[in-house]
Amino acid sequence: GENVEQHPSTLSVQEGDSAVIKCTYSDSASNYFPWYKQELGKGSQLIIDIRSNVGEKKDQRIAVTLNKTAKHFSLHITETQPEDSAVYFCAAGTGGFKTIFGAGTRLFVKA
Amino acid sequence: NAGVMQNPRHLVRRRGQEARLRCSPMKGHSHVYWYRQLPEEGLKFMVYLQKENIIDESGMPKERFSAEFPKEGPSILRIQQVVRGDSAAYFCASATTGGTYNEQFFGPGTRLTVL
Numbered sequence: 001g002e003n004v005e006q007h008p009s010t011l012s013v014q015e016g017d018s019a020v021i022k023c024t025y026s027d028s029a030s031n032y033f034p035w036y037k038q039e040l041g042k043g044s045q046l047i048i049d050i051r052s053n054v055g056e057k058k059d060q061r062i063a064v065t066l067n068k069t070a071k072h073f074s075l076h077i078t079e080t081q082p083e084d085s086a087v088y089f090c091a092a093g094t095g096g097f098k099t100i101f102g103a104g105t106r107l108f109v110k111a
Numbered sequence: 112n113a114g115v116m117q118n119p120r121h122l123v124r125r126r127g128q129e130a131r132l133r134c135s136p137m138k139g140h141s142h143v144y145w146y147r148q149l150p151e152e153g154l155k156f157m158v159y160l161q162k163e164n165i166i167d168e169s170g171m172p173k174e175r176f177s178a179e180f181p182k183e184g185p186s187i188l189r190i191q192q193v194v195r196g197d198s199a200a201y202f203c204a205s206a207t208t209g210g211t212y213n214e215q216f217f218g219p220g221t222r223l224t225v226l
Contacts, residue, residue, distance in 0.1 A: 006153070034214070043115065043202055043217030044154070089153055097167045099215070101146075101153040 002027040004092050006102030013080050014110050021075045021105045023090035030092040033073050038087040080109045115205050115218035123224045130190040132221045136205030143186045148200045193225045
């Protein structure tokens with residue numbers, strides 16, 4: 001079945017450094033790739049998304065890249081801040097009903 | 112505009128009891144998704160509903176689990192005769208329209224513990 005793999009499972013960076021989270025997907029029909037941030041005790045919140053007709057998208061300190069050939073997409077956070085500490089989920093969707101989520105990356109930003 | 116609300120936030124049940132989880136979508140949202148999250152795992156799709164209709168329940172176990180989204184009131188995820196393996200966080204999300212292009216707004220989740 002469809003699968004999204006996410007790495008690393010845990011990432012610790014120093015404040016101000018960059019953080020990169022990588023995901024691969026199995027369903028070649030996937031064409032929508034959202035990233036969600038889950039803070040402790042809260043529901044996940046969409047932070048950025050990218051569609052398959054775009055290779056890269058940036059929003060302030062957050063950027064996503066997509067390589068459809070390799071079925072690979074990544075989240076890049078620059079100038080990390082302690083409030084970036086959370087669990088980040090990548091996901092892949094085909095435009096249908098179902099969104100497949102990765103297992104999550106727990107990001108720690110040390111002050 | 113209040114966000115997606117779920118209650119209870121924490122639910123403890125003994126094996127064999129029933130668990131009822133409620134989700135009130137954001138105002139104006141008529142599409143609801145339910146997900147299950149086990150420790151150290153991602154969100155697993157369970158079921159997608161519109162008002163009074165189950166659209167896709169392919170991620171929901173066929174036995175003991177059921178979901179509804181009535182014309183009035185919250186969406187309910189019901190687990191009968193709970194077992195320890197049902198212990199997890201259950202999240203619902205709502206959206207204005209269906210399809211994965213549309214942002215899903217998540218509730219804070221219900222953490223179910225089965226003793």
